[in-house]
Amino acid sequence: MQKTVIIIGGGVAGLSSGIYGQLNGYSTEILEMHSLPGGQCTAWDRKGYTFDYCIHWLVGSSFGPFHDIWKETGALDEQTKIWNPDTYVTMRMTNGEEFIIYADIDRWEQYLVDLAPEDGKPIAKMCNHMRKMSTMQLFEKPSFQRNVLDYARFMVKSGPAIRLFMKYGKMSLADYFKKLDFQSKLLKERLNGIAVGMEDFSAIAFLFTLVWFSQRNAGYPLGGSMPFTMRMAERYRSLGGVFSGRSRVEKIITDGNRAVGVRLADGTLKYADYVIGACDLHALMYDMLDGKYITPKIEKAFAE
Numbered sequence: 001m002q003k004t005v006i007i008i009g010g011g012v013a014g015l016s017s018g019i020y021g022q023l024n025g026y027s028t029e030i031l032e033m034h035s036l037p038g039g040q041c042t043a044w045d046r047k048g049y050t051f052d053y054c055i056h057w058l059v060g061s062s063f064g065p066f067h068d069i070w071k072e073t074g075a076l077d078e079q080t081k082i083w084n085p086d087t088y089v090t091m092r093m094t095n096g097e098e099f100i101i102y103a104d105i106d107r108w109e110q111y112l113v114d115l116a117p118e119d120g121k122p123i124a125k126m127c128n129h130m131r132k133m134s135t136m137q138l139f140e141k142p143s144f145q146r147n148v149l150d151y152a153r154f155m156v157k158s159g160p161a162i163r164l165f166m167k168y169g170k171m172s173l174a175d176y177f178k179k180l181d182f183q184s185k186l187l188k189e190r191l192n193g194i195a196v197g198m199e200d201f202s203a204i205a206f207l208f209t210l211v212w213f214s215q216r217n218a219g220y221p222l223g224g225s226m227p228f229t230m231r232m233a234e235r236y237r238s239l240g241g242v243f244s245g246r247s248r249v250e251k252i253i254t255d256g257n258r259a260v261g262v263r264l265a266d267g268t269l270k271y272a273d274y275v276i277g278a279c280d281l282h283a284l285m286y287d288m289l290d291g292k293y294i295t296p297k298i299e300k301a302f303a304e
């Protein structure tokens with residue numbers, strides 16, 4: 001007997017769950033409240049323009065374990081062309097000046113030195129952090145398949161990046177720039193400009209992002225979000241998965257402490273061996289499960 005799975009939400013997470021469920025012999029159904037799959041990974045046309053809501057850059061666009069997942073789920077196929085821009089960001093100031101973050105670390109370093117020669121030392125330090133960050137390895141196997149050797153290999157290869165993590169792991173981007181102690185007023189203004197509005201953004205995440213760009217592994221899949229989503233939806237359908245649009249889940253039905261099914265907004269009851277929540281966590285925990293399974297960690301995350 002095939003085990004059945006209900007998946008709440010048909011975004012990238014729900015589609016991935018469905019695809020891997022089907023690949024592993026489960027009979028799955030995605031319940032999505034919108035008529036279309038994709039969730040936030042979507043786009044729409046209006047008055048001759050396409051409004052693309054999601055993908056600007058895709059981690060794993062060219063290689064590595066994330067890339068394997070995109071290929072397996074059909075999000076990227078042999079025909080998908082990837083565009084790797086030379087610049088990560090171009091900021092235009094109100095006075096018309098520009099500040100550029102180049103994808104290539106060496107090029108960005110030279111650009112910053114030209115802008116603020118007196119800050120050669122902190123600029124080199126920051127760029128070297130990025131280079132060290134690129135030693136970070138991603139596990140090819142999921143956690144339950146890893147052995148001691150996999151972890152040992154990871155520690156050895158990722159050593160420089162792990163040391164950076166330990167030093168800056170909890171530092172915000174704004175504090176990181178402050179710690180580097182740039183002297184040039186112009187450079188300070190420009191770099192702090194990146195952090196404006198995202199004061200809590202992690203320094204490590206910033207370094208990581210630029211590393212992915214420099215490795216040309218955070219490119220833009222031509223066509224954007226909608227074709228990306230549709231390729232995943234087609235892969236899911238071709239594996240026998242069932243996508244049910246306009247199906248809003250209101251409650252998760254439990255038996256003891258086990259989820260055994262769902263009740264839709266129109267009153268329909270659906271039962272399965274497993275229920276996967278791939279919708280938003282707040283609705284899942286507070287509404288669909290009536291707040292019965294909220295842990296202190298979840299409460300703190302939403303409170304803050």
Ligand SMILES: Cc1cc2nc3c(=O)[nH]c(=O)nc-3n(C[C@H](O)[C@H](O)[C@H](O)COP(=O)(O)OP(=O)(O)OC[C@H]3O[C@@H](n4cnc5c(N)ncnc54)[C@H](O)[C@@H]3O)c2cc1C
Pocket residue numbers: 008009010011012013014031032033034037038039040041053054055056057058059247248249250278279280283
């Ligand atoms: C403006 C923007 C730009 C982004 N840019 C990038 C980028 O460049 N690169 C990148 O990698 N990521 C980017 N992201 C992030 C990316 O879009 C999300 O991480 C990803 O789409 C989340 O997928 P998900 O399936 O987890 O959630 P969602 O896409 O939110 O999917 C959840 C689904 O659940 C459905 N749902 C909710 N409640 C119910 C219910 N009660 N019953 C039934 N269905 C329900 C929703 O309708 C939705 O379809 C961007 C996001 C935004 C908003």
